[in-house]
Amino acid sequence: MSCLFGFDVGTKIVGMAVGNRLTASARALAAVAVRDGEPDWTVIDRLRQEWLPAELVVGLPLDIDGKDQPMTRTARKFAAKLEARYGLPVVLVDERHSSREAARRFADGRAAGLRKKSDAQTIDAEAAAVILERWLVQS
Template structure:
């Protein structure tokens, strides 16, 4: 964050298929509060359902969880940016 100096942060929100909070959602909300308290930047959330699945489809030849997670994060951010442009 110090290096890139973003104006805002985007965090993927892990939800159940029906849109309700999952157990991990609680941890994500705590993480968001920590980010807000530490950096004072706006923190936006984006539904991350299906982002890992989309990342796996995007990277069919890769089995590395780290690479899939990185692409999933890219997809979450891309989806958030698309919602802001409409």
């Protein structure tokens, strides 16, 4: 299987998604808590062992003009830690507007009765799915 992980890096939560290169599709997987600047690595380790991704895709938050912003450095550091920890290829991908798309998907799911307000933290994982889907379509 051509499994990949996508990540949406935040200061409180890192959204994770799992995708498949063959189908060029992705789905939200987990919202991992961040404490003292570090994600809960035990959760990420467990999911990596379960899914065995071949590649990791990290959203790179750029400003509207495509330039670095304060969160860009955080995402780059996270990507470097992933690469050092797992020895897997890590790709950085422009994530502009992914959170907006994830929020729209969440709202559509609520309107259809498929999501509850209490599911809101999954928006971060949904944003990771958007990032991963975009990359799969482009690559």
